[in-house]
Amino acid sequence: MTRSDATDDTASRSVADHRPGVLSRLRKRGVLRVAAGYAVIAWLLLQIADVTFEPLGVPRWVMISLIAAAILGFPVAIALAWHFELGDRGLERDTAADTAARPVVHGLRRYADVAIIGVLLVAVAVLFVRQSDIGRPPPPTNPAIAVLPFENLSGDPEQEYFSDGLAEEMLDRLGRVPGLTVMARSSSFSFKGKGLDAKTIAERLGVTTVLEGSVQRVGRRLKLTARLIDGATGRQAWSGSFDRELNDIFAVQAELAAAVVEAVVPVSRGEVAESPVAPTNDLQAHDLYLLGRAAQETRVKMADAVNYLEKAIQADPNYAKAYAALARALLLWTFYEYVPAPPDAVQRAEASAYRALAIDPQSSEAHAALGNVFANAENFSAAASEYKRALEINPNNAVALWDFIVLLDRNPETKDEATPLVERLTRLDPRSPVLWRSRVSAAAEDGLAGDSVATVIDGAVAMLADDAAGLRLVGLEARIHGYAPEAYRISAALAKTGDAQTALFLAIRTWLLVDDLDRARRTAEALGRVGDDASFISDEIAGLSGDFKTWAGFADVDAHADDANCIPEEAFWLAVQERFTEAALRLDGCDPVPEGGMGGLGVGLIGQSQLLPAMLRIYRATGRGTEADALAQQYLTKLRRKLRRDENPFSKLDLAALAANEGLKDEAVATLTALFEQYPLIEFFFPQLPWFRSLEGHPGYDKLMAERKRRVDKAHAEMLQLEASAEGSVLQLR
Numbered sequence: 001m002t003r004s005d006a007t008d009d010t011a012s013r014s015v016a017d018h019r020p021g022v023l024s025r026l027r028k029r030g031v032l033r034v035a036a037g038y039a040v041i042a043w044l045l046l047q048i049a050d051v052t053f054e055p056l057g058v059p060r061w062v063m064i065s066l067i068a069a070a071i072l073g074f075p076v077a078i079a080l081a082w083h084f085e086l087g088d089r090g091l092e093r094d095t096a097a098d099t100a101a102r103p104v105v106h107g108l109r110r111y112a113d114v115a116i117i118g119v120l121l122v123a124v125a126v127l128f129v130r131q132s133d134i135g136r137p138p139p140p141t142n143p144a145i146a147v148l149p150f151e152n153l154s155g156d157p158e159q160e161y162f163s164d165g166l167a168e169e170m171l172d173r174l175g176r177v178p179g180l181t182v183m184a185r186s187s188s189f190s191f192k193g194k195g196l197d198a199k200t201i202a203e204r205l206g207v208t209t210v211l212e213g214s215v216q217r218v219g220r221r222l223k224l225t226a227r228l229i230d231g232a233t234g235r236q237a238w239s240g241s242f243d244r245e246l247n248d249i250f251a252v253q254a255e256l257a258a259a260v261v262e263a264v265v266p267v268s269r270g271e272v273a274e275s276p277v278a279p280t281n282d283l284q285a286h287d288l289y290l291l292g293r294a295a296q297e298t299r300v301k302m303a304d305a306v307n308y309l310e311k312a313i314q315a316d317p318n319y320a321k322a323y324a325a326l327a328r329a330l331l332l333w334t335f336y337e338y339v340p341a342p343p344d345a346v347q348r349a350e351a352s353a354y355r356a357l358a359i360d361p362q363s364s365e366a367h368a369a370l371g372n373v374f375a376n377a378e379n380f381s382a383a384a385s386e387y388k389r390a391l392e393i394n395p396n397n398a399v400a401l402w403d404f405i406v407l408l409d410r411n412p413e414t415k416d417e418a419t420p421l422v423e424r425l426t427r428l429d430p431r432s433p434v435l436w437r438s439r440v441s442a443a444a445e446d447g448l449a450g451d452s453v454a455t456v457i458d459g460a461v462a463m464l465a466d467d468a469a470g471l472r473l474v475g476l477e478a479r480i481h482g483y484a485p486e487a488y489r490i491s492a493a494l495a496k497t498g499d500a501q502t503a504l505f506l507a508i509r510t511w512l513l514v515d516d517l518d519r520a521r522r523t524a525e526a527l528g529r530v531g532d533d534a535s536f537i538s539d540e541i542a543g544l545s546g547d548f549k550t551w552a553g554f555a556d557v558d559a560h561a562d563d564a565n566c567i568p569e570e571a572f573w574l575a576v577q578e579r580f581t582e583a584a585l586r587l588d589g590c591d592p593v594p595e596g597g598m599g600g601l602g603v604g605l606i607g608q609s610q611l612l613p614a615m616l617r618i619y620r621a622t623g624r625g626t627e628a629d630a631l632a633q634q635y636l637t638k639l640r641r642k643l644r645r646d647e648n649p650f651s652k653l654d655l656a657a658l659a660a661n662e663g664l665k666d667e668a669v670a671t672l673t674a675l676f677e678q679y680p681l682i683e684f685f686f687p688q689l690p691w692f693r694s695l696e697g698h699p700g701y702d703k704l705m706a707e708r709k710r711r712v713d714k715a716h717a718e719m720l721q722l723e724a725s726a727e728g729s730v731l732q733l734r
Contacts, residue, residue, distance in 0.1 A: 035078060042070040143264045144181035144207040146188040147171050148198070150224070151214040163215040164189070165290030166224070166253070170211065173257040175364075175396030180265050183207060184398030184429035194466055202231030204463070205430055209237065209264045220246045226256055228263050238263045246283055280319045288312035289322045296325065302333035302341075320363050323356035327369035328399075331376060349373055364393040368400035375407050380414075383407050398428045402435070433470030436460040437477045444481035444679060453478070457486040461493045468499040475506045480649070482681035484513040485718040492722065500530045508537060513681050514716040517545045536569070543573045544686060568611055575614040576690060580621035587618060610684065612654070613661035613691045632662050649675060653684055661691040669700040676704060680711050 049066055147170050152163040168185055175182045183205055191201050198210040213226035221243070228238040240259055242252045280286050292308035295301040309326040312319055330349035333341040342348075350373045356366035371386030387404035390397055402425060408418040422439070429435055440460070443453045457478060464470040475490030487510045494503035504527040511520040521541050528534040539554030551573060567586040574583035612635060619628035639655040642648070652675050660668035675682050687693070687705060695701040 035074075038074060042073075046070065142181070143179065143209065144183070144205075145174060145209045145211060145260070145264060146183040146201060146205050146207045147174065148201065148210060148212045149189050149192050150212070150226075153214050153216040153223075154218070159217060161290050161294035162217055162287070165293060166215055166249075167213075168293065169253060170257065170260075171396075172365075172394070173253060174260060175394040177261055177265060180261070180396075181207075181427065182396040184396075184432065186398070186434075187429045187431040190431045190467060190470075197234065198229035199231065199234030202229070202234075206427075207231050209260075211260060217246070222246045222249055222252065224252060224256070226259075228260060247281075249283075249286070250279060279321055280316045282316040282319075285312045285316035285319050285322065288315060289319065289325065292322070292325055292329065296329050296332070302329055302336055303339050305329040306333065318359055320356045320360035321365060323352045323359065324363055324365035324369045327352035327356065328365075328372060331372050334376075346373075346376060349376075362393055364390045364397045364400065367393065368397060368403060371400065371407075372403060375403065380407060380411055384414075396428060398425060398432075401425050401428065402432075405438075431463055431467065431470070433464065433467065433473040436464065436470065436474045440474055440477040440483075441481065444477075444483065453481075453483050454486055457483070457489060461489060465493060466497060468494060468497040468502065471497065472499070472502050472506070479506065479509055479513065480683045482513065482679035482683060484510050484681055484715040485722065487513075488719045488722055501527065504530065505537075508541075509683075510719070512541075512544070513683065514712050514719060516716060516719075517541055521545075539573075540569070543576065544688060546688070548573075548577055571618065572611055572614045575618050578621075580618050583614075583618045584622045587615065610657055610686075610689060613657050616661060617690075632658065636662070636664075649679060649682070650684075653682060657689075657691055660695050663694075665695055665698050665701070668695060669698055669704065673700065673704055676708065681708070681715065 046066060049063055147167050150163040150167045152160050154162075167189075171182055171185060171188075174180060187205060188201075191204075196204075198212055202208070202210050208231045210229040210231060211226060212229065213224060216223040222245070224242045226240055226242075227236055229235070230237045238259060240256065242255070244252055280289075288308050289312040292305045292312060295305035295308060306326065306329050309322050309329060312322040313326065316322070327349040330341070330345045330352065333339075334345050349369070353366060353370040353373050356363055356369060360366060367386045367390035371383045371390060374380075374383035374386060384404070384407060387400055387407065390400040391404070394400075401421060405418045405421050405425060408414040408421070422435075422442075425432075425435060426439075436456070436459075439456050440453060443456050457474070460471070460474045464474065471490050471494050475487050475494065478490060479487040487506060491503045491506040491510060494506065504523055508520050508523045508527065511517075511523060521538065524534045524537045524541060527537070535554050539551050542548070542551035542554060566588070571583045571586035574580070574586065612631075616628045616632055619625065619631075635658055636655070639651055639658065642651050643655060652671050656668045656671040656675070659665075659671065672682075672685075675685075685692075687708075
């Protein structure tokens with residue numbers, strides 16, 4: 001090799017040795033700065049989109065498109081940074097050799113690297129904080145959660161049972177967690193379709209957290225998205241998405257429950273107590289079970305519920321929850337008479353409950369079902385034991401808790417034990433109309449002061465303000481216990497829900513409680529204007545007013561003059577007018593008096609308790625005195641025996657009316673006195689009816705009527721004040 005060649009080779013090696021490495025070349029060309037800047041900007045934009053898109057209702061595909069665009073744009077940004085350089089003269093194509101000096105950038109752009117590194121450090125810190133517990137509020141001391149019905153995104157309304165069923169199963173799972181209060185289905189599902197946000201629902205129910213989500217079932221795929229909302233702030237505390245095969249449904253439920261518990265329950269308090277027995281591995285059985293549970297929520301569909309649950313058991317004979325649900329459905333069916341239950345329903349319920357426990361001894365639903373079987377057989381101690389075991393397994397089993405309360409209430413010796421359980425149930429199920437009705441009834445029947453019942457009504461109106469069906473139930477209970485102003489408040493609240501017919505009808509009954517027949521009549525006219533046929537109400541108001549000319553116009557008596565049909569309403573008012581021959585014609589189709597009582601022969605606003613005295617008067621005036629005497633003795637004996645077993649107010653009024661009609665004035669007055677000691681005013685008690693007029697002059701009765709007038713005047717004045725207020729004016733009675 002010549003000296004010249006050696007010199008050239010040495011020079012070449014020297015240039016190669018000084019050629020910058022890949023990292024240095026990327027830095028000199030600004031690629032690292034662009035990559036870091038792109039990552040920071042893309043991350044910030046995606047974070048902003050994640051926070052804002054959901055409240056704005058932006059479709060999910062937009063977010064997915066942004067993520068895809070950010071990923072695809074990254075290599076494009078890198079390529080542009082390699083081939084172009086930003087200098088003092090702007091953006092130029094970079095054609096300089098790797099060893100050449102890069103264009104010098106002056107001014108603020110000179111510090112771009114430092115700024116980007118700083119932003120990156122901040123981003124890393126933010127990500128660290130978000131993924132750690134730093135700055136995250138600790139789990140609440142007394143965590144309480146409401147699981148809202150999951151939104152059905154399948155596009156098929158028939159799939160509603162599936163999305164609701166998944167939410168309900170989450171209730172069951174979370175209910176087993178120590179230290180966690182879980183709102184009952186009837187409360188959390190009562191907001192469905194009302195358009196309220198999670199924060200408002202949390203405030204209404206008094207919970208710390210709300211779980212909401214959506215479900216999409218497409219073929220054999222299940223897509224579930226869930227969000228935990230902090231009740232105090234309304235902010236999202238956690239979210240998760242699951243896209244799995246449908247046969248992974250129980251695994252998804254377990255993962256979701258674990259995530260919820262981790263987010264809202266202190267670690268020391270416990271975790272989901274899973275049953276050692278898997279629910280089922282048969283998707284068809286699970287689907288049928290959900291259909292059966294959905295049908296069980298409707299009284300008129302008990303036959304459907306039993307059918308679905310029996311098919312679920314056929315698909316999987318070891319499905320414990322299906323057996324437990326079947327036992328409950330069969331027993332409920334025996335109480336609801338829309339469609340007669342099969343004669344062996346109770347026996348089948350007992351067999352199903354025992355089978356459920358044999359499969360899964362840790363099933364809260366199975367123990368509760370067996371408790372119902374024992375309660376139905378009046379085996380109170382065995383029933384109580386099963387209910388207690390059900391509540392040990394799942395302290396949030398509101399259905400078992402309610403059944404236990406009913407059991408304790410049935411036995412005078414254990415009635416006091418129900419009080420703390422009612423308080424517990426009120427916490428679990430604050431929007432249960434049945435519970436509010438029970439609280440009104442308990443306050444009234446325990447002889448508490450009117451202000452106490454009024455307090456319960458205040459709570460009911462506040463909690464059920466948007467629930468017309470619930471208000472109707474509570475208003476009925478207030479009215480039948482004689483609390484007229486409180487019932488009128490419910491009618492005003494009902495009017496605000498848009499249920500004008502129920503509101504006006506309740507108002508009519510309440511005005512009758514305080515003897516204001518004029519306002520009752522005007523309210524009936526308003527009821528007719530909103531589209532309900534109020535003629536049967538108007539004719540009875542006319543009868544109570546003694547305006548029999550108007551009554552005849554409503555009743556159209558002449559049109560029925562020669563009819564031999566059962567028309568008890570006309571027979572009743574004709575008897576009041578002592579037009580017994582005409583009245584007897586209307587009773588031809590009603591004979592004989594039903595053995596079980598007056599049953600369906602009740603008279604509208606007057607109630608069935610008043611029809612028997614009218615019938616006895618008709619019989620005696622038309623030559624059937626012996627029959628009337630026998631019937632009177634039969635029903636006096638029956639009513640007296642019944643009142644030794646319970647304190648039903650309607651049975652007392654039945655006895656008072658019948659005793660007055662039969663000349664047993666002392667017994668009639670004593671029975672009425674007992675009623676007025678228990679209730680402020682008496683539903684269906686109208687002193688203007690002839691059997692009660694026969695008591696006038698009796699010292700006890702006259703004293704009682706003076707006290708009644710005082711109560712009527714007081715309640716009437718309160719109702720007038722309410723009517724004049726903005727709260728009551730919605731009824732537009734004037």
